[in-house]
Amino acid sequence: MNLTPRLQAAAELCRGAQRVIDVGCDHAHLCVELVRRGAAFAYASDVREGPLRRAQETLARCGMEGRIKTVLCDGLRGFTPDRADAVVICGMGGDTICQILRESPWVLAGRHRLVLQPMTRSETVRRFLAHSGCTVTEERLALEGDRLYCVMAARGGCAPYEPENGGLFSDAMRQDPLFSQYLNRLAGRCRAALEGRQSAGLDDGGLREALAILQKEERYAT
Numbered sequence: 001m002n003l004t005p006r007l008q009a010a011a012e013l014c015r016g017a018q019r020v021i022d023v024g025c026d027h028a029h030l031c032v033e034l035v036r037r038g039a040a041f042a043y044a045s046d047v048r049e050g051p052l053r054r055a056q057e058t059l060a061r062c063g064m065e066g067r068i069k070t071v072l073c074d075g076l077r078g079f080t081p082d083r084a085d086a087v088v089i090c091g092m093g094g095d096t097i098c099q100i101l102r103e104s105p106w107v108l109a110g111r112h113r114l115v116l117q118p119m120t121r122s123e124t125v126r127r128f129l130a131h132s133g134c135t136v137t138e139e140r141l142a143l144e145g146d147r148l149y150c151v152m153a154a155r156g157g158c159a160p161y162e163p164e165n166g167g168l169f170s171d172a173m174r175q176d177p178l179f180s181q182y183l184n185r186l187a188g189r190c191r192a193a194l195e196g197r198q199s200a201g202l203d204d205g206g207l208r209e210a211l212a213i214l215q216k217e218e219r220y221a222t
C-alpha cells in the first residue's frame with residue numbers, strides 16, 4: 001500500500017502504539033499500515049457510511065478484518081479510553097479536530113498519544129493543545145504536490161500553558177528539513193494578508209505580531 005507522504009509521516013509518529021483509533025479513516029490505508037508496522041489492533045472509524053464501506057473493502061483486500069475493526073461514529077463518541085493507546089485524526093480541518101478532542105476530554109488526560117494532521121488552521125490546533133495541557137512532542141512537515149502539511153504528535157497531562165511561538169509552529173518542528181520553507185510560506189501569507197488590510201486602510205495587530213515572530217525565526221532558520 002503506497003501511503004502519501006502525509007500519511008507516512010502520521011504512521012511514523014504512531015511508532016510503538018499497540019492499539020490505535022483512526023478517526024475519519026476513509027479508506028483505512030493508515031490502519032493497514034499501522035498493523036503492518038506492528039500495532040496489535042486498530043479501529044478504523046468514520047462518521048459516514050460511504051468511507052466505512054471503502055475501509056471494509058480495503059480490509060477484505062488486505063486480509064486485515066481480524067486485526068482492524070470498522071466503527072461508525074462521530075469523532076470519539078463510540079469509544080472509551082481503554083480501547084487504545086493512540087488516537088489519530090488526519091485530513092480534517094483544524095477546527096473539526098479541536099471539536100472532536102473537546103467532546104472527548106479523556107483523550108487529553110495523558111494516557112494517549114495523539115497524532116494530528118490538520119488540513120487548515122494548524123495554529124488553532126497547537127493553541128488548543130497548549131490550553132488543554134498537551135505538549136507537542138514531535139512535529140513533521142510533509143510535502144505533497146506544492147502543499148506542506150503539518151503532522152504532530154502530542155500528549156496531554158500537563159498544566160495548561162501559552163503556546164510557544166504564538167502557536168504558529170512548534171519547537172519540535174525546528175529539526176525538520178522543510179522548516180525554513182514552511183516559515184517562508186507562512187510569512188509570505190501573513191505579509192500578503194497584512195498588505196491587503198493596509199491597502200483597505202485597516203490594521204491588524206495579530207497579523208503584525210505573527211509576522212514579527214516568523215521573521216525573527218526566519219533569521220535563525222536560514
Ligand SMILES: C[S@@+](CC[C@H](N)C(=O)[O-])C[C@H]1O[C@@H](n2cnc3c(N)ncnc32)[C@H](O)[C@@H]1O
Pocket residue numbers: 007023024025026027045046047048051073074075076089090091092096100
Ligand atoms: C479527507 S478525509 C481524510 C481521510 C484520511 N484520514 C486521510 O487523512 O487521508 C476526512 C474523513 O473524515 C471523516 N470525518 C469528518 N468528520 C468526522 C467526524 N466528526 N468523526 C469521524 N469522521 C469524520 C469524513 O467522513 C472523511 O472520511
